[in-house]
Amino acid sequence: GAVVSQHPSWVICKSGTSVKIECRSLDFQATTMFWYRQFPKQSLMLMATSNEGSKATYEQGVEKDKFLINHASLTLSTLTVTSAHPEDSSFYICSARRAGTGSSPLHFGNGTRLTVT
Amino acid sequence: DAKTTQPNSMESNEEEPVHLPCNHSTISGTDYIHWYRQLPSQGPEYVIHGLTSNVNNRMASLAIAEDRKSSTLILHRATLRDAAVYYCILRDAIETSGSRLTFGEGTQLTVNP
Numbered sequence: 001g002a003v004v005s006q007h008p009s010w011v012i013c014k015s016g017t018s019v020k021i022e023c024r025s026l027d028f029q030a031t032t033m034f035w036y037r038q039f040p041k042q043s044l045m046l047m048a049t050s051n052e053g054s055k056a057t058y059e060q061g062v063e064k065d066k067f068l069i070n071h072a073s074l075t076l077s078t079l080t081v082t083s084a085h086p087e088d089s090s091f092y093i094c095s096a097r098r099a100g101t102g103s104s105p106l107h108f109g110n111g112t113r114l115t116v117t
Numbered sequence: 118d119a120k121t122t123q124p125n126s127m128e129s130n131e132e133e134p135v136h137l138p139c140n141h142s143t144i145s146g147t148d149y150i151h152w153y154r155q156l157p158s159q160g161p162e163y164v165i166h167g168l169t170s171n172v173n174n175r176m177a178s179l180a181i182a183e184d185r186k187s188s189t190l191i192l193h194r195a196t197l198r199d200a201a202v203y204y205c206i207l208r209d210a211i212e213t214s215g216s217r218l219t220f221g222e223g224t225q226l227t228v229n230p
Binding site for chain 2: 004006032034036043044045046049057059091093094095097103105106107108109110111113
């Protein structure tokens with residue numbers, strides 16, 4: 001079946017540094033990828049929607065200069081948390097959507113646990 | 118986005134059936150009903166989806182009300198590994214590049230041994 005690979009699965013970084021998270025669709029072309037953030041005991045919160053070859057669309061309240069998203073190819077999207085602070089510590093999850101319709105399942109990465117010290 | 122509402126939590130015993138409800142009273146005619154579940158510290162995984170007719174797969178069954186304003190995910194024999202948060206979401210059949218995908222709070226399913 002279709003697989004979305006997210007890397008790294010966990011990362012610890014110091015405050016002020018930047019962290020890059022990769023999301024790859026392994027056996028299909030993902031025209032759209034979604035990035036979510038999830039705090040403990042809460043639901044997934046959509047951060048941004050990225051379409052291949054164009055700028056990401058960010059949700060209200062999400063700083064685009066802080067959370068840089070690049071979707072340069074149909075199989076890879078990256079989220080860079082710039083100048084990370086402890087409040088950015090969270091579980092980040094990507095999801096890839098095949099080109100097509102809402103009748104096809106969504107595929108999710110296994111998430112990245114970011115801890116900023 | 119069409120909104121869905123689910124109970125915050127449900128409890129079941131192992132090897133018994135579980136019926137997880139979802140209300141989506143503002144569903145449009147082209148919305149598919151999708152179910153995903155999320156185990157602790159993992160990304161969500163696809164469970165099942167449907168449009169109008171009931172659906173069965175190896176994981177679960179999906180019962181869709183005739184007016185499509187509600188649906189029920191059925192786990193026929195719950196196991197301890199089914200303990201997860203279950204999300205019901207709606208996806209338009211014709212998604213554009215700008216279509217957002219948001220999640221509600223989901224239902225935390227606890228399975229007792």
